[in-house]
Amino acid sequence: MSASTQSCAVKSRRRWLSDGRVLAGALIVIFGLVRLPIEKNIEGQFREFGLRPATLTLELRERLGQSAFIAALGGYRALVASFLWITAHVAWENTEWGRMNHLMQNVVALQPRAWIYWDRAAWHMGWNASVWVRQHGNFPREALTLRAERAYYELALDYLHRGVRNIPEQWELFMTLGHLLADKMNDPCGSSKAYREGSQRVGAPGYLRRFAAYKLAECPGHEQEAYKELRALYLEGKEQRLPTLITKLRELENLLAIPASQRLISPSPPSSPENLNPQKSENTETP
Amino acid sequence: MTASEPFNQAKDVTPHKRFSSGRILAIASNTLTELTRTKVFYFLFIFGLVLLGSSMLSNNFSFGEEFQMLKDVALGAIGIFSTLLAILSTAMLLPRDIEDRTLYTILAKPVPRHDYILGKLLGVFYLLFISIAVMSVLFIILLAHREGIRIGQAALMYENPDDLVAAQNQIRAAAFTPGLWAGLFLILLRACILAAVTLLLSSFATSNLFTIVMAFTVYLIGHIQSIARQYWLESGDLNAFQKVFLSITAIIFPDLQMFNIVDEVVVGRAVPWFLVIKVFGLGTMYILIYLGATLALFRSKEL
Secondary structure (H helix, E strand, O other), rough: OOOHHHHHHHHHHHHEEEEOOHHHHHHHHHHHHHHHHHHHHHHHHHOOOOOOOOOOOHHHHHHHHHHHHHHHHHHHHHOOOOOOOHHHHHHHOOHHHHHHHHHHHHHHOOOOOOOHHHHHHHHHHHHHHHHHHHOOOOOOOOOHHHHHHHHHHHHHHHHHHHHHHHOOOHHHHHHHHHHHHHHHHHOHHHHHHHHHHHHHOOOOOOOHHHHHHHHHHOOOHHHHHHHHHHEEEEEHHHOOOOOHHHHEEEEEEHHHEEEEEEEEOOOOOOOOOHHOHHOOOOOOOOO | OOOHHHHHHHHOOOOOOOOOOOHHHHHHHHHHHHHHHHHHHHHHHHHHHHHHHHHHHHOOOOOOHHHHHHHHHHHHHHHHHHHHHHHHHHHOOOHHHHHHHHHHHHHHOOOOOHHHHHHHHHHHHHHHHHHHHHHHHHHHHHHHHHHHHHHHHHHHOOHHHHHHHHHHHHHHHOOOOOHHHHHHHHHHHHHHHHHHHHHHHHHHOOOHHHHHHHHHHHHHHHHHHHHHHHHHHHHOOOOOOHHHHHHHHHHOOOHHHHHHHHHOOEEEEEEEEHHHHHHHHHHHHHHHHHHHHHHHHHHHOOO
């Protein structure tokens, strides 16, 4: 190879190296290789602290429509969820329960860690939709009305169970679950369990412990256990001695035939007017 | 004055610096002035209307729903406006200076190209910071106002002081969630990265439209790629082509999901500060690398 050819090759290599495009491309690629492990580490920590959203499924893509799905992918799932919630609210005002449920399913899929959506969705299905069906369903037979009601209760239950799986630390969801099982599904044992679970969460109000004990008192075969809990609550102090608790204790002491010497409450209610019917007293609490 | 004086004065003149923070700041403040003259801050009126509208709309909901929606809409709007600002304002910087011939006037003076690029990017950062700060203040004022109203309503509803305190605490916890500040900070950081990417694109783009379209594509891919990666990895059956495709995408495009924690912040998740600092470090690296690549391209650009 001649000297001039060699010099041309060197010059061309130098030109190639000093080309801005090559340098820019090299920078991006090298940085890409360097940052991948760093990003993997940060991603892991995000997951550890529950700061990563759930994966968007293809099923959700079909339900949301393309534009909303792209917005959700583009980092605006909270915004899309909010707009869908407003649409669901309009559907509620028009008593379009099927559409409302469909929209709320999308909202909870987009924002599975927002407890308020799970809670309100369950409330709408378990209380509003089920009552509407009873009042305006116009079913030819009572059995069909009951079945429709039951379907809405099941929907509410499904929302709450999924909500609890997604946000197990949220006491509000356990409380609504307890309310649903007690008020709508006639399941005091399940209700008591839900209240108890809720009472063990951080920030849970004290009344959840009492609710758990009240419902346990209604759970067949658990009267002795309920009595022990109510008694323990009563002995904790004045702030726990609410009329409902006293009434429940009295009922259980009578039912379990607790000897007079061991009783905390007198067998018959006092005759003062405000205590004649403790259920209607100001401090009465009904779970 | 003697004849030799002018020569002596010339000796005293400070030598021309290759890098001057004064020059960069001058270009940055000039860029901000130019952008302000394009009436870019008018979008704040739209943002205010969005906030007001969502506040009026969410008035019909319970306080939990109201605060959730207010935060969703406000943080979403801040995210959208900051993205639009970052991409659109940066995309027009270089082409406009070339069209107006301002670029030639500046570079004809002893202003190195890197000072010019740094100043331009810093000007956009100023704009983004001011815009996001104003939007955040408006949002915080509205949130505090609604919180005050709800606390007042609770005072009328509860007679028992313990119940009242519990209700007020619940309202406060629902309104100002702990990660809110971190969320706003990372929105700003993401916008700055987008501005750096757009400047890189505009340094070799042939038209404004190309820069804008490409920047939005990078934005979308930046958000989707980690979801696609997660989806494919969870499905488990990756073929060789998919592996190569995923690797190339991950290397070339920024992972913008790293800077998106808004969805979790609005539901009340706390973000540890050490994690915010780590993400800030990563974001700074992104900006520096894109800036380096822009300088490399702009240095060899024929003007």
